Amino acid sequence: MKMLDTFVKPMHPEGIRFVAIFAIVTAILFLISSFLGWIGVGLTIWCYYFFRDPERVTPDRPGxxxxxxxxxxxxxxxxxxxxxxxxxxxxxxxxxxxxxxxxxxxxxxxxxxxxxxxxxxxxxxxxxxxxxxxxxxxxxxxxxxxxxxxxxxxxxxxxxxxxxxxxxxxxxxxxxxxxxxxxxxxxxxxxxxxxxxxxxxxxxxxxxxxxxxxxxxxxxxxxxxxxx
CATH class of the missing domain: 2.70.70 (Glucose Permease (Domain IIA))
Known part of the structure; x- marks a missing residue:
């Protein structure tokens, strides 16, 4: 497994619009203040992380x-x-x-x-x-x-x-x-x-x-x- 795969997980489609909204707000915050902008970056990353959808290995034993x-x-x-x-x-x-x-x-x-x-x-x-x-x-x-x-x-x-x-x-x-x-x-x-x-x-x-x-x-x- 690549090192990047440990930290970067697929995102569920339900999260795309939310991450997009966070990203747009972050861009606006950067126009106001770089400090607020970096807070927005952190929240955008969190939003992506919230909607992560990693693959799972389900046990196949019946019952x-x-x-x-x-x-x-x-x-x-x-x-x-x-x-x-x-x-x-x-x-x-x-x-x-x-x-x-x-x-x-x-x-x-x-x-x-x-x-x-x-x-x-x-x-x-x-x-x-x-x-x-x-x-x-x-x-x-x-x-x-x-x-x-x-x-x-x-x-x-x-x-x-x-x-x-x-x-x-x-x-x-x-x-x-x-x-x-x-x-x-x-x-x-x-x-x-x-x-x-x-x-x-x-x-x-x-x-x-x-x-x-x-x-x-x-x-x-x-x-x-x-x-x-």
Missing amino acids: LIVSPADGVVSLIESAVPPEELGMANTPLTRVSVFMSVFNCHVNRTPIAGDVTAVAYRPGKFFNASLDKASADNERNSLCIRMQDGRDLAVVQIAGLVARRIVCFVKPGAQMRTGERFGLIRFGSRLDVYLPDGVAPLVSIGQTMVAGETVIAELNTGEDEVSLS
Whole structure:
């Protein structure tokens, strides 16, 4: 890998207009003051970095549920999935991944399956690290039906700074594990509702990498494959 590839990552198309706006404002700031102009340069670089979209290597072992977002596990608790998805009113284990403004904000599918429902709900903009953000904040929810017929829910939640949830998929879409499905602009959170009986393999405070870090593993009923 080239040294440059370590620092320069591809940018998601959603970020092009924002970087362009930052660049134009920076040019204007330079006309006013070189000091302000260099501050603008720093903010423009940050904006590009925010919308970075690096390639990820997703584990291909069947039954693995991966993190949908970069960030830190902020909550692990029992909760009922969003009612707008039409899932059973049964509490499931919810794993919340909090994204700061410095994390990559491209969201990835936790596991392969068919998208059976996509539901947007307007709401408030509390700090996304708070528990009440799951219930009160603006959100966009997806229900994914896995190959074994069970459902998994993943929810994009706007935060204190975030003001725009973007979802690229619609009901009926067939998704691969780790495939990009959306993003949230400027700080937010992703919730994953694990199927009944599936225990998380992560802990609060653990750092997540979208599309790569394993959150949980389904009980496939298959024999473990020896790696020796």
